[in-house]
Amino acid sequence: MNSADHVSFDGLHAAEYPIQKGVHAVGIVWYGNYLYVADTRGGLRVFDMRFILDLDLDPDADPATHDRMGTDTDGVKTTANVEDKTKVGRHDNVWYSFGYRYVMPQVAAWKFKATQSNPKGSCACVSTGAPKASYISLDRSTGPDRLLMGEYCRPESGYPSTGRIASYPVAALEGRSADVTAEGRANYLPLANGGAQGAAAYNGTLYVNESKGTDEPGNLWRYRWNDGRLVQHGQAVKTARGAEDLYVERGTGRLWSLSEHRPGSDDDCKLNPGPGDREGTDYCQRVLFAHELSWLDSRP
Incomplete structure (x- = not known):
């Protein structure tokens, strides 16, 4: 869940600064x-490796269209943005994936x-x-x-x-x-x-x-x-x-x-x-x- 209690996902984080700002x-x-x-x-x-997710946030293969993702589990209609490679997960009812199509979740x-x-x-x-x-x-x-x-x-x-x-x-x-x-x-x-x-x-x-x-x-x-x-x-x-x-x-x-x-x-x-x-x-x-x-x- 994200901060707004919506089903979401996030990138991995770790305290590596100043050598590395994220996971090293x-x-x-x-x-x-x-x-x-x-x-x-x-x-x-x-x-x-059994749970590689195909997000397919760009089904029409046109990054500029910001495709509709339909209604999410909380009843809100969402769209996707694969052009913005600075975000991942759901933000303001828009799905992001750092520009990638596939995600593999950390399980442990x-x-x-x-x-x-x-x-x-x-x-x-x-x-x-x-x-x-x-x-x-x-x-x-x-x-x-x-x-x-x-x-x-x-x-x-x-x-x-x-x-x-x-x-x-x-x-x-x-x-x-x-x-x-x-x-x-x-x-x-x-x-x-x-x-x-x-x-x-x-x-x-x-x-x-x-x-x-x-x-x-x-x-x-x-x-x-x-x-x-x-x-x-x-x-x-x-x-x-x-x-x-x-x-x-x-x-x-x-x-x-x-x-x-x-x-x-x-x-x-x-x-x-x-x-x-x-x-x-x-x-x-x-x-x-x-x-x-x-x-x-x-x-x-």
């Missing part, structure tokens, strides 16, 4: 009927029980309390299947944490009836400068993407477990600038990732081409790429 979705896993979305300070949001959320003490507006982290949910992946390397989730941290004075990583059994998350305890992979990442933006596990190896921003290529690290601790396995493999989440495509033996930076998104990515230069620079283009796992595992 930083990773997605589709498992069974559910889509799990990591929300930096909010934990996990859960969406049901997982919140950390501990207090979120990480400072807002900063990438620094404390070593206690609720972690940030900065990236997730599906871990099928051991049974039962788990969601692997970690936090992005940049250590600074008073905030030494390099980031924590943990796993949660998907079956327990699907139950949504009791607390779910982090298990199996609860650890601090052994990254001197932090910066982990993605992790995935396969055949006993934990792969972690370390972003170095736009300044230089990132690092792809490999770790093994030894007496409950993460131990570095081999040297870092250079990867894309701003490398983020990781995904194991088991059927092909590939480890997929993507980079976040784009021209104009950061000071180092401003478009200032000189005479004869093409617009932009290579390292400021977003890319989707994959590593062969067999090649990665053969690196020294």
Whole structure:
């Protein structure tokens, strides 16, 4: 219901300002009927793939006509507006959808029980309390299947944490009836400068993407477990600038990732081409790429 007690819907909101004014979705896993979305300070949001709604607010395919939607459940006749992409839901008897046709409702959320003490507006982290949910992946390397989730941290004075990583059994998350305890992979990442933006596990190896921003290529690290601790396995493999989440495509033996930076998104990515230069620079283009796992595992 909206503030006028009309049947409606609304966009998702979260307190991320000044880093993000809305929900900061930083990773997605589709498992069974559910889509799990990591929300930096909010934990996990859960969406049901079986309930994707076709709003069809523009049945005549002419955005300018503002089609009639008929009589709503409260007896009021409503219209639609798909031109205004700043609103969602029902406002003054007009339906909006941010300009989109389809909506998928959030059906649940997982919140950390501990207090979120990480400072807002900063990438620094404390070593206690609720972690940030900065990236997730599906871990099928051991049974039962788990969601692997970690936090992005940049250590600074008073905030030494390099980031924590943990796993949660998907079956327990699907139950949504009791607390779910982090298990199996609860650890601090052994990254001197932090910066982990993605992790995935396969055949006993934990792969972690370390972003170095736009300044230089990132690092792809490999770790093994030894007496409950993460131990570095081999040297870092250079990867894309701003490398983020990781995904194991088991059927092909590939480890997929993507980079976040784009021209104009950061000071180092401003478009200032000189005479004869093409617009932009290579390292400021977003890319989707994959590593062969067999090649990665053969690196020294």
